[in-house]
Amino acid sequence: MRPILNSQQIREADAFTIANEPISSVNLMERAASAFTQKFLELFASVPSVAVVCGVGNNGGDGLAIARMLQGEVGHIEVYVVGNLEKASEDFRVNYDRLGERLSPKIVVDESQIPEFDTSLIIDGMFGSGLSRPVEGVYAQVIERINASEAQVCAIDIPSGLFADKPTPSAGAVVEATHTISFQLPKLVFFMPSAASYVGSWHVVPIGLSEEFLLQQTTDKWQIELRDIHLPLKRRFDHKGTNGRVLLVAGSKGKMGAAILSAKAALRSGCGLLFAHVPCCGLDILQVAVPEAMVEVDEHTEIISEVLPEEQIDVIVIGPGIGTGKLTENALAQLLQKATAPMVMDADAINILAANTHLLSAVPPESVLTPHPGEFKRLVGDWKDDFEKLEKLKAFCKKYQLNMVLKGAYSAVCDTKGQITFNPTGNPGMATGGSGDVLTGVIGALIGQGMNPLEALRAGVYIHGLAGDLAAHAQGYRSMTASDIVAMLPQAINQLDKKC
Numbered sequence: 001m002r003p004i005l006n007s008q009q010i011r012e013a014d015a016f017t018i019a020n021e022p023i024s025s026v027n028l029m030e031r032a033a034s035a036f037t038q039k040f041l042e043l044f045a046s047v048p049s050v051a052v053v054c055g056v057g058n059n060g061g062d063g064l065a066i067a068r069m070l071q072g073e074v075g076h077i078e079v080y081v082v083g084n085l086e087k088a089s090e091d092f093r094v095n096y097d098r099l100g101e102r103l104s105p106k107i108v109v110d111e112s113q114i115p116e117f118d119t120s121l122i123i124d125g126m127f128g129s130g131l132s133r134p135v136e137g138v139y140a141q142v143i144e145r146i147n148a149s150e151a152q153v154c155a156i157d158i159p160s161g162l163f164a165d166k167p168t169p170s171a172g173a174v175v176e177a178t179h180t181i182s183f184q185l186p187k188l189v190f191f192m193p194s195a196a197s198y199v200g201s202w203h204v205v206p207i208g209l210s211e212e213f214l215l216q217q218t219t220d221k222w223q224i225e226l227r228d229i230h231l232p233l234k235r236r237f238d239h240k241g242t243n244g245r246v247l248l249v250a251g252s253k254g255k256m257g258a259a260i261l262s263a264k265a266a267l268r269s270g271c272g273l274l275f276a277h278v279p280c281c282g283l284d285i286l287q288v289a290v291p292e293a294m295v296e297v298d299e300h301t302e303i304i305s306e307v308l309p310e311e312q313i314d315v316i317v318i319g320p321g322i323g324t325g326k327l328t329e330n331a332l333a334q335l336l337q338k339a340t341a342p343m344v345m346d347a348d349a350i351n352i353l354a355a356n357t358h359l360l361s362a363v364p365p366e367s368v369l370t371p372h373p374g375e376f377k378r379l380v381g382d383w384k385d386d387f388e389k390l391e392k393l394k395a396f397c398k399k400y401q402l403n404m405v406l407k408g409a410y411s412a413v414c415d416t417k418g419q420i421t422f423n424p425t426g427n428p429g430m431a432t433g434g435s436g437d438v439l440t441g442v443i444g445a446l447i448g449q450g451m452n453p454l455e456a457l458r459a460g461v462y463i464h465g466l467a468g469d470l471a472a473h474a475q476g477y478r479s480m481t482a483s484d485i486v487a488m489l490p491q492a493i494n495q496l497d498k499k500c
């Protein structure tokens with residue numbers, strides 16, 4: 001997993017690398033600028049004109065070095081330096097002197113000197129990890145001009161004005177980048193919905209900071225990587241009873257589709273036997289739609305009112321489409337008293353827990369909850385910003401000793417110790433009804449096959465997002481449906497199998 005470190009730790013990593021590689025600070029800047037330039041040219045093959053806007057710290061120093069490296073690679077280049085040159089950092093000065101006359105920068109110290117920015121692209125190198133306070137004054141005016149321009153904006157390391165690891169006060173101006181090319185590690189704020197319009201699509205480029213140092217750092221936030229996903233083995237002598245016996249409790253009148261999507265997803269994710277407990281009205285529907293499922297019907301015609309005692313079940317998946325009626329609430333409470341297998345709880349099962357928080361302590365240990373932000377809010381109350389939301393996630397998982405995925409772009413998986421891993425796969429096309437039911441089925445199948453619930457959760461969100469990406473590629477992200485995600489599960493799982 002890739003660690004997500006705070007600005008202080010990254011500064012220390014810079015210093016450690018400089019002292020121990022060893023490499024001079026200005027050469028490390030050269031390496032960073034070169035890594036940026038290479039990625040930049042991949043993203044923007046032929047840009048007619050570029051404005052590079054620099055501050056006077058090392059982020060600005062990067063900007064100057066990048067401007068020099070882009071000469072001859074892109075069309076017209078303009079360089080601006082915003083701020084007082086007397087305060088410039090040492091490495092900025094070296095790169096200022098290296099620019100040469102052709103790129104001679106224009107200095108901006110007051111509003112009258114701010115250009116219109118009519119280039120096709122702006123590189124933002126005003127502030128990086130050294131941002132120490134909200135951006136105001138002439139700096140804010142430059143940012144407003146950048147944001148008002150028609151140009152694409154590519155930020156160096158992080159959009160200027162945005163704090164990497166704490167909330168950015170609304171009073172401060174922030175560059176709205178269309179792209180961000182960041183050094184070595186992603187910054188925590190990149191995973192936050194509230195920063196999406198500033199960060200744009202982001203990329204991380206290695207700059208050779210000491211791996212030894214980075215791995216020693218303490219953090220409770222990580223990004224899931226492909227190499228972290230290890231699917232359960234299938235052996236020649238396995239049979240359906242050893243490949244995961246999954247009990248799916250799902251559906252109600254008018255919502256049998258949720259049960260079907262979860263059931264299909266579980267079967268496509270390799271579970272051996274799928275038992276489905278559904279209301280009477282769902283019997284024919286499920287048998288026809290999912291012939292592989294063994295269906296047990298509830299006594300009630302339209303909703304779930306009691307769940308059969310579990311027998312030789314490896315995992316219980318409950319929630320998709322069940323509603324929150326009193327009888328269903330009682331059924332869940334009874335099931336929680338009896339259940340020993342880990343549970344995957346989604347949708348209305350979570351809503352029932354939120355309305356009856358005394359039930360939370362009865363959830364079998366290590367179970368998994370899969371709320372979307374609305375369901376999560378019902379569980380923990382509102383939050384003032386995305387950082388507080390993550391703190392609430394950690395506190396909840398620690399308190400109840402549960403694993404949870406808070407769904408969304410970069411779904412956040414939290415374990416019982418409060419460690420958070422962000423999932424990188426997925427796309428906006430997955431924000432569509434039924435997508436969550438598919439995820440629940442995938443996670444249930446993986447736990448059923450013997451993965452520990454946390455590993456299954458991390459693998460499940462990764463596979464689900466990858467299948468979603470394949471579906472978006474095939475159908476377009478505007479038109480794809482949850483069924484398309486199910487259809488792409490085999491391809492996603494095959495891709496992961498091949499890398500193993």
Ligand SMILES: NC(=O)C1=CN([C@@H]2O[C@H](COP(=O)(O)OP(=O)(O)OC[C@H]3O[C@@H](n4cnc5c(N)ncnc54)[C@H](OP(=O)(O)O)[C@@H]3O)[C@@H](O)[C@H]2O)[C@@H](O)CC1
Nearest residue numbers: 014029032057058059127128129130131132133134135157
């Ligand atoms: N270290 C390395 O080896 C490497 C570093 N690298 C690069 O360095 C970047 C970090 O550089 P950095 O530490 O110099 O900070 P940076 O973001 O340029 O800002 C500092 C300047 O901004 C000023 N300032 C701050 N807030 C302000 C505000 N609100 N409004 C106005 N001014 C404000 C502050 O002034 P002061 O607070 O002192 O008044 C100071 O002048 C990092 O993101 C990466 O791009 C890479 O090259 C890899 C190697």
Ligand SMILES: [K+]
Nearest residue numbers: 124127158160
């Ligand atoms: K920047």
